[in-house]
Amino acid sequence: MQKTVLSVRELQKEDIDLITDYWLVSDPEFLQGMGVDMNKVPGRDKWKEMLSEQLNQSYNEKKSYCIIWQMDNIPIGHSNINKIIFGEQAYMHLHIWNADTRKKGFGIAFMKMTLPWFFEKYKLKKLYCEPYALNPAPNKILEKTGFKFIKEYITTPGWLNFEQPVNLWMMSDDRFKKIK
Numbered sequence: 665m666q667k668t669v670l671s672v673r674e675l676q677k678e679d680i681d682l683i684t685d686y687w688l689v690s691d692p693e694f695l696q697g698m699g700v701d702m703n704k705v706p707g708r709d710k711w712k713e714m715l716s717e718q719l720n721q722s723y724n725e726k727k728s729y730c731i732i733w734q735m736d737n738i739p740i741g742h743s744n745i746n747k748i749i750f751g752e753q754a755y756m757h758l759h760i761w762n763a764d765t766r767k768k769g770f771g772i773a774f775m776k777m778t779l780p781w782f783f784e785k786y787k788l789k790k791l792y793c794e795p796y797a798l799n800p801a802p803n804k805i806l807e808k809t810g811f812k813f814i815k816e817y818i819t820t821p822g823w824l825n826f827e828q829p830v831n832l833w834m835m836s837d838d839r840f841k842k843i844k
Contacts, residue, residue, distance in 0.1 A: 668735055668736060669735070669736050669737070670733070670734065670735055670770060670773050670774060670777065671734045671737065671777070672731050672732065672733055672734065672774065672777040672778050672781065673731070673732050673734065674730070674731060674732070674781070675715065675718055675719065675729075675730040675731070675732055675742070676719075676732070677716075677719060679715075679730075679732050679739055679742070680711075680712055680715045680716060681712075682739055682761065683711070683715055683730070683742060683761075684708055684711040684712060684715070685761075686759065686761040687705055687711060688705070688707075688708060688711070690761075691763075694763070697796075697798075697799055698795075698796055698799055699795075699796035699798075699799065699821065699825045699826065699828045699830075700824050700825060700826075701824065701825055701826040704823065704824050704825070705824060714728070715730070718730060723750070723785050723786060724750045726748065727746060727748065728744050728745065728746040728748075729744060729745050729746075729748065729754075729782070729785070729786070730742050730743070730744040731743050731744070731778045731781050731782075733760070733770075733774045733778070735765065735770070739761075740760060740761055740762060740765045741758075741759050741760035741761050741765070741774070742759050742761075743756060743757065743758050743759070743774065743775070743778045744756070744757050745757075745782055745786070745791070746822070748786060750786055750787065751786070751787045751788075751789070752788070752789055752790070753788060753789060753790040753791065753792065754782065754786060754788055754791055754792070755791075755792045755793065755794065755821075755822075756782065756791055756792065756793045757793070757822075758771065758774075758775070758793070758795075758802050758805065766801070767801065771801065771802075771804075771805040772805055772808050772809055775805055775806075775809040776809060776843075779791070779809075779835065779840055783837060783840050788837060789836065789837050790834055790835070790836055790837070791834070791835045791840070792832060792833065792834050793806055793811065793832075793833045793834075794819070794821040794822075794830040794831070794832050794833075795830060795831060795833075796821075796825075796828050796829070796830060797816050797828070797829035797830055797831045798828075798829065803831055803833075806831075806833040807833075809835075809843070810835065810839060810840075810842075810843040811833035811834060811835045812833065812834050812835070812836075812839065813831065813832075813833055814832040814833065814834050815831075815832050816829055816830065816831050816832070817829070817830065817832065818830070
């Protein structure tokens with residue numbers, strides 16, 4: 665039996681349709697289970713425009729930065745940061761695109777490979793994540809990866825979300841250096 669090889673890399677042009685399809689073709693119930701307000705999901709052209717913008721900007725200009733998660737060199741998901749304050753902090757999101765590759769235990773390994781990209785490229789002091797409190801998968805991954813639980817509260821965590829209870833998790837630069 666051949667071992668699965670996991671790897672990560674920066675967003676490339678050929679990934680744009682894959683991410684766009686994730687948001688536009690995924691089961692609406694799955695997206696709502698992540699806290700997505702289906703009325704706020706933009707169309708294909710807007711997704712392509714937003715993602716393409718990342719390819720042409722320097723790190724300190726990007727509004728969002730995306731790392732692609734691969735299994736045996738095949739893209740299967742992504743993690744991105746936004747609300748970036750270069751040299752200070754950012755907010756992270758985690759997404760595995762296909763239901764067949766979810767809940768297989770890959771999330772923690774992907775997180776450990778992804779964190780250096782965020783901390784090193786953006787000189788972060790703190791990295792936050794605010795997953796929907798009722799979505800257990802990302803909360804488990806964050807805890808097992810070494811993020812510190814800060815609090816649960818109600819907010820609208822992102823431009824795609826409805827108001828919801830979220831769990832705020834944080835990884836400091838010091839904490840990251842200890843786990844890497």
